[in-house]
Amino acid sequence: MAGNTSVPGATVVARTIALLAAFDEEHPRLTLTELSQRADLPLTTTHRLVNELTKAGALTRTSSGYVVGQRLWQLGTLAPVQTDLRRLASPFLHDFYAGTLATVHLGVRDKLKVLYLDRVSGQRSVPVVSDIGSHLPLHATGVGKVLLAHAPEAVRREAMKSLDRITPYTITQPAQLKAQLDRVLTDGYATTYEEMSIGGCSVAVPIWQDETVVAALGVVVPSLKRDKVRLVSGLRVAAHGIGRSLSSRRSGTR
Amino acid sequence: MAGNTSVPGATVVARTIALLAAFDEEHPRLTLTELSQRADLPLTTTHRLVNELTKAGALTRTSSGYVVGQRLWQLGTLAPVQTDLRRLASPFLHDFYAGTLATVHLGVRDKLKVLYLDRVSGQRSVPVVSDIGSHLPLHATGVGKVLLAHAPEAVRREAMKSLDRITPYTITQPAQLKAQLDRVLTDGYATTYEEMSIGGCSVAVPIWQDETVVAALGVVVPSLKRDKVRLVSGLRVAAHGIGRSLSSRRSGTR
DNA sequence: GGTAGGCTTCCGCTGAGTGGAAGGAAGCCG
DNA sequence: CGGCTTCCTTCCACTCAGCGGAAGCCTACC
Structure with missing residues (x-):
């Protein structure tokens, strides 16, 4: 020109x-x-x-x-992440929050980061870094580990190259992370222990739509000792509900 | 080029x-x-x-x-409507929803329409047309009437020119709407009675930030007969809280 | 195998876009 | 109060990025 x-x-x-x-x-x-x-x-x-x-x-x-x-x-409100995922997931997030009063997250993978689509939290919740629309590392968050575990092999390899240390507990050894990711696939959930911020642990589960993991749902709590089993089953119910809502809506998305 | x-x-x-x-x-x-x-x-x-x-x-x-x-x-998540207004208002909307179980709306004026920034609703709420990011007419919604009442004279005049009928109860007479808008200024709230959708009434109040109305907060309910006073005072508390949060955050916005 | 609908590639012409230079406007400091 | 800095706006001549008609391609449907 x-x-x-x-x-x-x-x-x-x-x-x-x-x-x-x-x-x-x-x-x-x-x-x-x-x-x-x-x-x-x-x-x-x-x-x-x-x-x-x-x-x-x-x-x-x-x-x-x-x-x-x-x-x-x-x-932006017309983007599928908003109109489909977020809108359908929102009631499930709120229900889950109401039952646990723990910060709930909905995220998708965007290249080598987690993109947080929604967050429900209250006054008493553990303070967290994430905000709607923000990007966080895959290897240091519960939601991120779930998404990375279900990502194509190329993405996993690429992500392993830059395991930045965020807290002293962040996993920075590729082999250790790989072992965890493999467990995520068999267990069906991922956890973090103060790997992203001190005083914050998390559990997350995948959200499936027709054989594919399209997003992940996670909570942040001060400790996982007591509630892990209860949280995982609650998350699974919510994630399953979201997945079903997704499948029943417009299917010709991809 | x-x-x-x-x-x-x-x-x-x-x-x-x-x-x-x-x-x-x-x-x-x-x-x-x-x-x-x-x-x-x-x-x-x-x-x-x-x-x-x-x-x-x-x-x-x-x-x-x-x-x-x-x-x-x-x-889009970086836009001030999202980062400031919506994020700060969200807990107030949820609190209000928890107390009333009625659909709560947050909206701003965008030219001659209401732009809905957020909505909290449940299963039992009155079904409403609005969705996050959607545009609705100013003259047929509670939130819209509040925003129009506090809009510059030029906008009011312009809006009066196209009072489309949506239901049989929609106000289409400029004089009648003008009288209502004047009352909104003195009363501090606006109402609608099945003007946007049959079976839905609404009340809305302005959200002030330093002498200026920046947004409006409203609820949709099946009937206003009983609860109007209670809803208005609840909305006012919430709107006041939002306004204060706005002022205390970054002030050099405009 | 025809044909209709949607997408992609090709290519020569030209005015929309470029960015340095110069000119405000507003604020700060001595 | 005059000079200095920082930030924004206007001007203008040069030219290549963008334009869009035409032709080709790929499914899908009948």
């Missing part, structure tokens, strides 16, 4: 995506200059594109920078 | 937005051809743009068409 492009070959769509990708959990609000730096685009170009996105409602300008606009939020 | 453009003056960003805007509640899944028709773009152009969006994760291709991708959903 333009003659004097600094990086020929880059398309407008790619630049636009780069701008949007500049927003993340740590940077939900960015100034024009920050956007231009994070997207690695000249200020002028950023200005033009951002203006247009703002006019369209994709971004909103505030006194302290640009934020993601309502229009994009609304588009 | 291109010499032989059918509609000169249209930018790539505008075309891309048009493509994304082709998705809505009734059309969360579209084929390439449908996208090209709904966005009013040549098939070839659509193909190129959609391919790029898919590569970037903004859209996902399924066997039966394209859907909004995880990447866009995640971006």
